[in-house]
Amino acid sequence: MASEQTTFPQFVSAGDILTDMIRTDVSSWLSRPGGAGWNVARAVARLGLPTACAGSLGTDNFSDDLWEASVSSGLDMRFMQRVERPPLLAIVHKTQPPTYYFMGENGADLAFDPSRLPQGWMERVKWAHFGCISLVRQPLGATLAALARQLRDHGVKISFDPNYRNLMEHGYEPILRNMASLADLIKVSDEDLHMLFKGMPEADALAKIRSMNPQATVLVTRGSGQATLYAGDQQYSARPPSVEVADTVGAGDASIGGLLYSLMARHGDWPDHLKFALAAGAAACRHSGAHSPSLEEVEDLLK
DSSP: OOOGGGGSOSEEEESOOEEEEEEOSSSOEEEEEEOHHHHHHHHHHHHTOOEEEEEEEOSSHHHHHHHHHHHHTTOOGGGEEEOSSOOOEEEEEEETTEEEEEEOTTOGGGGOOGGGSOTTGGGTOOEEEEEGGGGTSTTHHHHHHHHHHHHHHTTOEEEEEOOOOGGGSSSOHHHHHHHHHHOSEEEEEHHHHHHHTTTSOHHHHHHHHHHTOTTSEEEEEOTTSOEEEEETTEEEEEOOOOOOOSOOTTHHHHHHHHHHHHHHHOOOOHHHHHHHHHHHHHHHHTSSSSOOOOHHHHHHHHO
């Protein structure tokens, strides 16, 4: 029987776990488990690595659905906590273009307590991922930033995806600077750059984010256009495989998940890792919702 120490996750995503409430008609709504951090965890788990999503859920029906979907995704449930607080909801009242707001005052997500995680896990994990609205919801944001610093001090590699949402419109720059300074890998989309640095040309916005941590590797995705990866003085570009798109929900989460999986589990150089990441994002686009592609799906596109 495997010892406790051999069963810790290699990857932990500590970030958004929420329910998307999507309006489908005047008085009809569809609820879907979601959240950028949770999607990234599911992506890495589906590709085949021991994975956890660290966070806190309520004890309501939405949280039950998230818990069950997490179990089905093979996530390490020792990293998910439950408290008697309301759930975090993203109310998507228009889908074209996406128009949304968040509900979760004093929400369950804010109660996440890293001291309750399994003893010894920091010595086993290889990468930890942070990003999106969890970093601007206090006191959770401060808790996660402190956790990222502690993990870095333990030699764990840190990835960071700002994943712009409207909660970041005011006062986000100190958080962005702090998380970028801790990151070994920063992933941004062209839309993120446009929204984070409004009115600034993309090249200038990219230069600004790179200046926050010149040692970090930076991946810039541009939808179906050419993505670029900056590693030190080197620059690599590639286009995602062409696929029939069902929708693009979760494509960015699948691409960063694919890149992290590739870095942890595959041999190759930066161009290989970049191609794998883009194939993972493209594979997610073939299905509606935040699809987590299997290793076979991604490898088929790489052929």
